[in-house]
Amino acid sequence: MTGEAPLSELETHLGYWLRAVSNAVSHSFARKLEAEGVTVAEWVFLRMLYDVEVIAPSLLAERMGMTRGAISKLADRLGDKALIARAANPDDRRGHSLALTPPARALVPRLAALADRNDAEFFGALSAQERSWLEDLLRRIARERGLSSAPTD
Amino acid sequence: MTGEAPLSELETHLGYWLRAVSNAVSHSFARKLEAEGVTVAEWVFLRMLYDVEVIAPSLLAERMGMTRGAISKLADRLGDKALIARAANPDDRRGHSLALTPPARALVPRLAALADRNDAEFFGALSAQERSWLEDLLRRIARERGLSSAPTD
DNA sequence: TATTGTTATACTCTATAACTATA
DNA sequence: TATAGTTATAGAGTATAACAATA
Numbered sequence: 001m002t003g004e005a006p007l008s009e010l011e012t013h014l015g016y017w018l019r020a021v022s023n024a025v026s027h028s029f030a031r032k033l034e035a036e037g038v039t040v041a042e043w044v045f046l047r048m049l050y051d052v053e054v055i056a057p058s059l060l061a062e063r064m065g066m067t068r069g070a071i072s073k074l075a076d077r078l079g080d081k082a083l084i085a086r087a088a089n090p091d092d093r094r095g096h097s098l099a100l101t102p103p104a105r106a107l108v109p110r111l112a113a114l115a116d117r118n119d120a121e122f123f124g125a126l127s128a129q130e131r132s133w134l135e136d137l138l139r140r141i142a143r144e145r146g147l148s149s150a151p152t153d
Numbered sequence: 154m155t156g157e158a159p160l161s162e163l164e165t166h167l168g169y170w171l172r173a174v175s176n177a178v179s180h181s182f183a184r185k186l187e188a189e190g191v192t193v194a195e196w197v198f199l200r201m202l203y204d205v206e207v208i209a210p211s212l213l214a215e216r217m218g219m220t221r222g223a224i225s226k227l228a229d230r231l232g233d234k235a236l237i238a239r240a241a242n243p244d245d246r247r248g249h250s251l252a253l254t255p256p257a258r259a260l261v262p263r264l265a266a267l268a269d270r271n272d273a274e275f276f277g278a279l280s281a282q283e284r285s286w287l288e289d290l291l292r293r294i295a296r297e298r299g300l301s302s303a304p305t306d
Numbered sequence: 307t308a309t310t311g312t313t314a315t316a317c318t319c320t321a322t323a324a325c326t327a328t329a
Numbered sequence: 330t331a332t333a334g335t336t337a338t339a340g341a342g343t344a345t346a347a348c349a350a351t352a
Contacts, residue, residue, distance in 0.1 A: 007200075007203070007261065007262055007265040008265050008268065008269050009200075009204075010197065010200055010201075010268075010303060013268055013269075013271075013272045014272055014275070014276045014284060014287060014288055014291075015175075015178040015179065015182060015268070015271060015272050015275065015276075016303075016304065017288055017291035017292060017295065018171065018174060018175045018178060018291060019175050019178070019179055019304035020291070020295055020303070020304040021171060021175075021291050021294050021295055021298075022168075022171045022172050022174075022175035022176075022304075023175075023304045024295070024298055025168040025171060025172070026168065026172055029168060039318070039319090041318080041319075044163065047160075047162075047163055048163075050160070051162075056333080056334095057333075057334065057335095058332090058333065058334075066319085066320085067320080067321070067322085068333075068334065068335085069320090069321080069322085069323090069334090069335075069336075069337090070319070070320070070321085071334090072334065072335055072336080073318095073319090073335090073336090074319095076335095089333095092328080092329070092332095092333085093327080093328060093329085093333095094327065094328045094329065094332065094333040094334070095328095095332090095333060095334085096333075096334065108160065109160055112160040112161050115161065115163075115166055115168070116161050116166075118166075118168060119166045119167055119168050122167070122168065122294060122298065123167045123168075123294070125294075125297060126290070126294075130290065131167060133286075134167060134287075134290060135167055135170060137279070137283065137287060138167075138170035138171060138173070138174050139170060141174050141275060141276070141278075141279075142170065142173055142174055142177070144278060145174075145177055145275065150163060150169075150173070151169065151172035151173040151175075151176045192340095192341070192342090194341080194342075209310085209311095210310080210311065210312095211309090211310065211311075219342090219343085220343080220344065220345085221310075221311060221312085222311090222312075222313075222314095222343095222344080222345085222346090223342075223343070223344085224311090225311065225312055225313080226312095226313090226341095226342090227342095229312095230341095242310095245309095245310085245351075245352070246310095246350080246351060246352085247309065247310040247311070247350065247351045247352065248309090248310060248311085248351095249310075249311065305342080
């Protein structure tokens with residue numbers, strides 16, 4: 001009898017551990033954001049708008065690595081929460097612009113503090129050198145694989 | 154005028170880069186699995202069954218970090234694909250047992266090869282030492298945070 | 307009553323594609 | 330016609346809770 005060939009185990013893959021830790025970090029962050037009534041994707045959306053003041057949905061979709069349809073739905077939800085305002089572009093009325101409302105502008109710094117706290121909870125025990133090394137490594141892989149858009153989920 | 158307080162940026166969080174790379178790795182793996190008609194969660198499910206021969210849904214749920222309801226739905230799909238068989242436990246007829254079908258047993262090694270290939274694509278450019286550091290670091294964080302269950306999404 | 311597993315409901319994110327209105 | 334944005338549909342994952350069968 002030949003038996004079966006031995007297989008690589010789940011835990012031998014770096015992708016496994018990356019996913020395990022990443023899921024835990026994101027899930028923990030999501031629970032913190034929940035208290036402010038916002039999802040992780042909405043946080044990224046709001047944070048990007050905070051810097052640019054005004055942006056077209058299609059450009060935001062590109063930067064967030066989402067489809068225009070997904071951005072549209074996200075914008076609906078944020079509009080319902082009165083966190084963003086939509087306006088038609090006067091020059092080309094096909095185009096719209098998205099901008100934060102004053103309440104959203106006040107909210108984003110609180111959300112940023114939650115992001116800081118979440119990161120500290122998971123990576124605070126690492127040395128500064130380890131954190132810097134980990135960031136460099138991840139950035140390198142992202143660059144090699146041509147990742148340009150923000151992760152949302 | 155006071156202006157606004159400066160905020161930490163998205164890219165300053167390790168969680169951001171972790172999510173970015175992890176999403177890319179998982180997405181790439183999902184596309185490979187797609188050719189075999191299987192999702193990432195189904196892969197983990199099948200891979201675990203491969204080792205244990207037989208397992209109760211509730212125990213598998215615990216090991217995969219999913220609810221019993223989610224496992225039930227997953228088992229439905231895998232049953233439809235004729236990859237797993239369900240049977241009632243003779244001793245306690247509330248309990249069921251899950252096991253791979255022969256086709257699934259033949260499939261898992263092919264899926265494992267895809268997992269190996271995907272890992273190599275993303276991490277093959279790292280040195281052996283870097284890979285080992287990264288794994289140790291991720292394992293350490295997982296252990297500190299008490300992560301025991303397998304990541305599925 | 308408690309437990310095992312299933313089912314129902316609902317929400318988020320994803321992907322594709324049809325649709326509207328402008329140009 | 331092409332483009333910007335919206336809407337519809339479907340699939341996958343997650344979470345909660347009600348439910349049936351069994352103990």
